[in-house]
Structures are given as structure tokens and as C-alpha cells.
Amino acid sequence: MKVSLEFKLIFCLFSILILTGFQQISDDNTYVNDLKTWHQKRIESLKAENGWLNLAGLFWLEVGKNSFGADPKNNVVFPAGKSVPLLGYFTLKNGEVWVDIEPSAKVSVNKAPVTSLKIFPADHNIVLESGTLRWFVIKRGTKFGIRLRDLESSELQHFAGVKTYSIDPKWRIEAKLEPATTDKKIAITDVTGQTSLQTSPGTLVFSIDGKEHRLDAVESEEQLFILFADQTSGKETYGAGRFLYAEKPNERGTTILDFNKSINPPCAFTTFATCPLPPKQNRLSIAVTAGEKNYGNH
Template sequence: MKYLYYSLALFILSSFITPNDDADYEKEIKEWHKNRIESLKKENGWLNLAGLFWLEEGRNSFGADIENKIIFPTGKSGNFLGEFILSNGEVFIEAKKGAEIYHENEKVEKLKIFPSEKPILLKHHTLRWFVIKRGNKYAIRLRDLDSPFLKEFHGIETFQIDKKWKLKAKFEPTVGKKIAILDVTGQTSQQDSPGKLIFTVAGKEYALDALAEGDELFIIFGDITNKKETYGAGRFVYAAKPDADGFTSLDFNKAYNPPCAFTPYATCPLPPKQNLLPIAISAGEKNYGNH
């Protein structure tokens, strides 16, 4: 009889606690993914990128005409809009008369656009652009609010949500350590790594070097699903900074594709070789398109 009561108690607990916990967790992941999709579609998201143009020292003419050094999309831009001037690490814009280029609703004639206290966004019809710096190179990043990438986007397939991929990870500090991060443009930067996350999958221990980003840890990783079920150049995932005991949660159900999975105009970092896991992480976002 005692065994019957004990079994009944376990049944009641499993009925009212575990399923609810699992349902709440699934709801959390679905909400996270929904927000992720919405962020991609925003004006400052990755789906509307329309060009990445590296500047040469001196004058760089731009517009839709093929005679320009920088050719903006046909039908979206005036033929000759003006020039970008790169001089000793500073970038200026000189607009042609009647070019209809605006900054904060003010028509632009000549303006220093880099460096600046905050990014300067310029507008022309549905186009938006600003300057980015990668290493010692400067580029114009162009957006089109009417981009075909945005129109063709219909979401991202994911693996089935499985709580087993929410892993407890031990944070091992590596004060002063820098790791080499190569990006898709071929440039390498040395970035601070505050520590590594050590975790266990199927009884085996693995580690990932983390980067610091604001109040979180940022991890660029690869695994053996890459080029098959997931994006070929790896994925990203965030983790909270460790608690007082040195532990955090590494949730691969929130692993997501880098911007380069959606557009050829991004400059994504690649996983460092020590972050290439010899296992399949069957969680998070799957590949998008044919990348």
C-alpha cells in the first residue's frame, strides 16, 4: 500500500510540475525565436543589406551609373549622387546639387560622416547607408528598405526544442587572454577572451572560448552539423556571465545563424579553431537558403 501511495505521489508530481516546466521552457524558446525573427526584419536588421563598398583613399564617386566607383542599385538611386572622400582615417560626403541625400531630415551638401560620436545614417529614397571600419579598412554599408532579401524572407527552420541542450557550464577565467578571430573578409583581429565555458555532453567534457559583449558572454562556435543541417561557417550563442559559484547556462536552443547566412554584404567573424566542436549540436537554428 505504501508503494502504491508513493507511486501515486510521483505520478501527481510529474503531472503537475515537469510538464509545466517543459511547456514554460518551450514557450520561452519560441518567444526568443519570434523576437529574433522580428529583429532581422527591422530597419537596422540584416535582411535589408544591399551593398558593402570598400573605400579607396581619396575620392569615391557613387550613384547608379556604372561610371561611378561605387555603384548603387539601379532604379533605387540617382545616377550621380556625389563622392565619398577618405582622407587619413576620416570620411566625408560631398553631395551633388539636387541629389536629395538627407541626414536627420536635413539635406546634405558636405558632411564629415566618420568618425563621429554616434553612427551617421544617410538617406536617399529607400536607401540608407553609413560607414563601417574593419581593421584598417573603411566601407559604406548600404541598406534598402525595399530589399528583395526582406521580401523573400519566410522565417528560419529550427531543430526541435529539447531542454537537454540547455547545459550547465563552468566558467574558467583566462584573464588577459586574447584569441585570434578571422572574419569572412580575411582580416584577423585579436579579441579579449575573459574565459572559457566548460560543459558536458553525453558524458564527455568540452570547452568553448568566450568573448565579452556587454553584460553577456558571446560564443562563436562550429560543430559537425555545419555545411549539412546548419550554416557552414558556424553559429553564435550568448550566455549570461557566471554566478557567484562560477557557473552559467549555455543554451544551444538559442544558437543562431550569423548575418552572412542571409546576405553577402555582412562581415561575419568565423569560429576560432578551438571552438570547432567534434560533436553534433542538434539545437537552435538550421541553415537558411543554400548556404
């Protein structure tokens, strides 16, 4: 039986379409599996010792001597039953923080007992330990605070994961960086009300459903960091917006914004974080139904 040239062409075209479809399915499955692996690592980072779920306190120091321990009369009050009544004193003076430990208290750094030590500033982050508690100094603007962790915190023990939207490749979008023509600074305000100027390499320009959108980025080590809010904020997602990281632009000036990797800021998980808020120009007019949904009631 003779097969017409037309039939052969149709068959070849059909075969190509089938193979292309299979390739697309395979690519989509790989993408979804990669996203699931990425999100699992994200969950593990939240639960880690340096994650956000075990925060148990944030205490702003006064200039001078600050007593700390479980006694409610202290300047810095640690959780009841987690330490002795008086562990010692923090002293804040001239931008330095020292700690002096009571002789009867057991406090260590890297398993080595501590009696008196300058803990800020230091060449590295000094973490003090007592039982399940860990604490260290943070600086926000002109304020100095003690951030406390409890490795057996109730938030950590009752954590059951973070809900997300279904993974959708349509939210993996190419964006063009519109470089800043000058030394561009963006005013970023955090939840404590303090504002700092952050260096911005420029504005990321992208399209969704044929409409152009713009987001200012700031620098974060070897990545771009984007604070954004959208029409899901305060409804299905965290009210103060979400975070998104992206690779720095390639030689063509483009990068990928994968909104499936949009994550909650630390303040969604704890009241003891000092999260930055999206600048007003980073409030999108659309609903970004991708990435993490709201968590808890913080």
C-alpha cells in the same frame, strides 16, 4: 475497511510521482513557449530596419574621392533604379570620411537635408537616406566601407523565416567558466581575412552524454559570446558555424549554454556582412542538433 500502512505509503509515493511529472511537463511547456517567443523576436530583428535582410551592398572605399550613385561608372555603384546617377562623393583621408552631395540630389540625415558632412568618426552612427536606401560607414581593421540598406530589398520581401531543430531541453546545459589566468586574447578571423585579438574571460567547460567539451568565450557587453562549429556545420547548419550568447557566470562560476538559441551569423543571410569565424579550438566533435538550421545559399 482498513487501509494498510503499506498501501498508504505506496499511494503517497505514487501521488508525489504524479505531481512531480505534472510539474515537469508544465516546466517543459513553459520552456518551449519561452523559446518560441524568443525565436519570434529573433525573426523580427532580422526583418527590422537595422536587421540583416535588407543589406544591399558593401563597398570598400579608396583613399581620396569616391563617387557614388546608380551610374555604373561611379566608384561606389548603388542598385539601378534606386537613386539618381550621381548622388555625390565620399572622401577618405587620414581616417576620416566626408560626404559631399550633388546639388540636384536629395539626401538627408534624420529627415534634414545634407550638402556636406563628416560622417566618420562621429559621436553616433550617421545614417544617410535617399528614397528606400540607407547607408553608413563601417570600419574593419584598416579598411573603411559603406554599408548599404534597401528597405524594399528582395531578400526582405521573400523572407519566409528560418528553420530550426525541434526544441529539446537536453541542449540547455550548465557550463563552468575556467577563468583565464592572464590577459587572454583570442585570434578571431573574419570572412574578409582580417584577424583581430579579442579579450576572453576564459573557457566554458561542460558535458554532453558524459563527455567533456570546451569552448572559448569572448566578451560582448554584459554577455558572453561564443563562436562555434560542430558536426552539423556545412550540412544541416551554416558551414562557417553559429553564434551563441550566454549570461556572465554567477558567483559559483557557472552559466547556462542554451544551444536551442544557437543562431546563424549574418553571413548566412547576406553576402554583405563581415562575419567572424569560429577559432579552431571551438570546433566541437559532436553534432549539436539544436537551434537554427542553414538559411539560403550564402
